Amino acid sequence: MSQEITLSREDIVRLCERIEGAQTRAYAIPKLTDEYPDMTVADGYAVQCELRRRYLADGHRLVGWKAGLTSLAKMKQMGVNVPSIGFLTDRMARPENTAITTSDLVHPRVEAEVAFVTKRELKGPGCTRQAVLDATDYVLPAVEVIDSRFSGFKFDLQSVISDNGSSARYVGGGRPRYVEDIDLRTLGVVLEKNGEIVAMGASAAVLGHPAEAIAMLVNVLAELGETLPAGSFVMSGGITEAIAVKAGDAVTARFQDLGSVSLRFVE
Ligand code: OOG
Numbered sequence: 001m002s003q004e005i006t007l008s009r010e011d012i013v014r015l016c017e018r019i020e021g022a023q024t025r026a027y028a029i030p031k032l033t034d035e036y037p038d039m040t041v042a043d044g045y046a047v048q049c050e051l052r053r054r055y056l057a058d059g060h061r062l063v064g065w066k067a068g069l070t071s072l073a074k075m076k077q078m079g080v081n082v083p084s085i086g087f088l089t090d091r092m093a094r095p096e097n098t099a100i101t102t103s104d105l106v107h108p109r110v111e112a113e114v115a116f117v118t119k120r121e122l123k124g125p126g127c128t129r130q131a132v133l134d135a136t137d138y139v140l141p142a143v144e145v146i147d148s149r150f151s152g153f154k155f156d157l158q159s160v161i162s163d164n165g166s167s168a169r170y171v172g173g174g175r176p177r178y179v180e181d182i183d184l185r186t187l188g189v190v191l192e193k194n195g196e197i198v199a200m201g202a203s204a205a206v207l208g209h210p211a212e213a214i215a216m217l218v219n220v221l222a223e224l225g226e227t228l229p230a231g232s233f234v235m236s237g238g239i240t241e242a243i244a245v246k247a248g249d250a251v252t253a254r255f256q257d258l259g260s261v262s263l264r265f266v267e
Pocket residue numbers: 066067068069070071074078111144146147148160165166167236237238242
C-alpha cells in the first residue's frame with residue numbers, strides 16, 4: 001500500500017466497533033471518512049484486520065477471501081477505481097437454493113462471480129495469474145450477497161475496505177470445473193431476478209481474467225503480512241454491476257460451462 005496508517009490504535013478499535021455493530025445488528029452508518037477525512041487505504045485495511053481478529057476470536061472460521069471492485073461495471077457503479085479485498089467466514093456461507101433472510105441485512109444486492117478453491121499456498125508479492133492457475137484445485141460459480149452498511153450508498157474506498165468490502169453472504173454451487181478444461185476468460189454469465197434477465201457479462205470483465213483478480217488479492221495479502229493457505233475459497237469479484245434484492249425475490253446466475261446458482265430472499 002502506498003499510503004501509511006494514520007489512525008491511532010484507539011481510532012482503529014472505535015471504527016471497528018462501529019462497523020461490527022452495523023454488520024451484526026444491520027443498520028446503516030455514515031461513511032467513515034465523514035469523521036476521518038484523511039483516512040488512507042492502509043487505515044481501511046487496519047480496521048478490516050481488527051474486524052477479522054474480533055470475529056475469529058468469537059469463533060468464526062476464516063474460509064477464504066474475496067476480491068472486490070475488479071470489474072469496470074462495479075468500479076463505475078461504486079465510483080471507485082482501485083480493486084480491494086475482504087475476508088470470508090463460515091458464518092457468511094449459505095447453501096444453494098436456500099432462503100436468505102433480508103431482515104438482518106441493510107442494503108442487500110447480488111452479484112455473479114467466479115470462485116476459486118486452492119490446493120497450494122499462494123504468497124505475494126509478485127503473485128501472477130499463472131501461479132494462481134497452478135495452485136487452483138477447481139473453480140465454481142458463486143453469487144455474492146453484498147451489503148454496504150453506509151447510508152445513502154455514500155461510498156469511498158477507505159470506508160468500503162473497513163466494512164470488509166460489504167461482505168455479507170455467499171452461495172457457491174453449480175458445476176465445479178478444473179481450470180484446464182474451460183476458458184476462464186470468456187465465460188458468459190446471465191443474472192436473472194424473478195425470471196427476468198437483469199444483468200449479463202463475461203468473465204474477462206474481471207481484470208481481463210478472473211485469476212488476475214486472485215493474484216492481485218494475494219499481493220494485497222502480502223502487504224497485510226498474510227498468505228493464502230491451500231484449501232481457501234476465493235471469489236474473484238462481481239462480473240456485472242450488483243442488483244438490489246428484497247424479500248420475495250428469487251435470483252439465478254447462469255454461467256456458461258459452470259452451471260447455475262439459485263437463491264431466494266425472505267423477510
Ligand atoms: C463493494 C463490494 C465489491 C465486488 O465483487 O466487486 C465486491 C460494494 O460494491 O459494496 O464484492
